[in-house]
Amino acid sequence: MIAETPKPPYYAVIFTTLRTENNEGYKDMSDRMVELARKQEGFLGIESARDGLGITVSYWQDLDAIKSWKHNLEHTAAREEGRKKWYAEYKLRIAKVDHDYDFARD
Amino acid sequence: MIAETPKPPYYAVIFTTLRTENNEGYKDMSDRMVELARKQEGFLGIESARDGLGITVSYWQDLDAIKSWKHNLEHTAAREEGRKKWYAEYKLRIAKVDHDYDFARD
Secondary structure (H helix, E strand, C coil), rough: CCCCCCCEEEEEEEEEEEEECCCCCHHHHHHHCCCCCCHHHCEEEEEEEEEEEEEEEEEEECCHHHHHHHHHHHHHHHHHHHHHHEEEEEEEEEEEEEEEEECCCC | CCCCCCCCCEEEEEEEECCCCCCCCCCHHHHHHHHHHHHHCEEEEEEEEEEEEEEEEEEEEHHHHHHHHHCCCHHHHHHHHHHHEEEEEEEEEEEEEEEEEEEECC
């Protein structure tokens, strides 16, 4: 569930959201977007958690991969639907990962 | 709850965790670390969510601010305790945020 990303540098899209109370179609859309993202060239991994605030971080090989994902037609439609129905507020940040550190229990 | 960060560039520390079943002292430590981080020079904000996977993203003015926070003595002690007791696995990524986008419902 922790994304197994390659050695940096790579890119992260940090998507922080507050939902509306409208759940209609949300879960299907959300699952579909993860499924679609995984098929994109340059996709490296995704991590997601929600308890009130939702945080989804997707990881990408380069900015071109992020741009292609942004322009994916189904993704674009889902974003528009999201602003109309599912999200009260969100912030999206695009960041370049330069360092990472791991810990795993023996 | 969505961090109100300034115009980029700034830095993000993405801390993704899987917990052990040991909850002893975890909540107190976690609250204390947020309280301490907020007092650090160059701290910009923090976002956190957990449902199984935990994701905490803290935002910082520059890499020096992140380094100072890393070397904070209480934080260093908490990390050591965390590896012994609270975390089964974690990954920490340091990233430079170059772009961000907002949405808020009217």
